[in-house]
Amino acid sequence: MLSAARNIINKTIDFFHPPFARIIPLQTFRYLACGGTNTVLSLVLYSFAFNIILRRESTHIYGNVNITAAVGAQIISFCVSFPIGFMLSRYIVFPESNIRGRKQLFRYALATATFILLTYVLIKTFAIMLPMVRADISFVFISVITAVLSYLSQRFFTFKTTAEEELGDQ
Structure with a gap:
């Protein structure tokens, strides 16, 4: 399944590379595509967490410790985008490592x-x-x-x- 997903992602990114091939190497283009996609995902997750999950309100953690909605949304977004970013870098951008x-x-x-x-x-x-x-x-x-x-x-x-x-x- 990982191999099939890798092939689909590579073919999709590589499809859009030819117009930029003279100025951007394929690996750099893949990095930009994966990083850009992960950044957009992170922003969408942040907005969803901030507005829907946390409803723009602080969250009580323990004792007198509260986390603002902005920080909580960042934590939620990071917990999803970090492993996805790692997987994209490892298997799509730098598979030769x-x-x-x-x-x-x-x-x-x-x-x-x-x-x-x-x-x-x-x-x-x-x-x-x-x-x-x-x-x-x-x-x-x-x-x-x-x-x-x-x-x-x-x-x-x-x-x-x-x-x-x-x-x-x-």
Whole structure:
């Protein structure tokens, strides 16, 4: 079933690649398609969780601890989009990686946590250093920075291919 799903996704993405083939390599195009789809899924899930599941109200956790609807919706969205993003990266974008799955998952989680922190720091930095720039414009710029760095970290760290790993898995 996984193989059939992989083939369908690859054929769908590859169908749209030819007009961009001269400027974007197939792997990068697959990364953009998978990442973009996962981002849209995350936004839809966030909106659904915020408006429908949580009804825009804080949720009581324990004692005096409450989670705002915005944070709760982010947690719900993340719990779905994180594993989907990992699976898309592992099986669609970087299937040639010869690193064991557990190690890939750990590295993916580490990179994801790093980029969540980086996004927070950049938002704060832009707000302090460039207060005249609208927050939404800053966020678009920050998103581009983190997307490029994310691709590079996945390609050269999380899902890299090395002869060293090949020998270790035999």
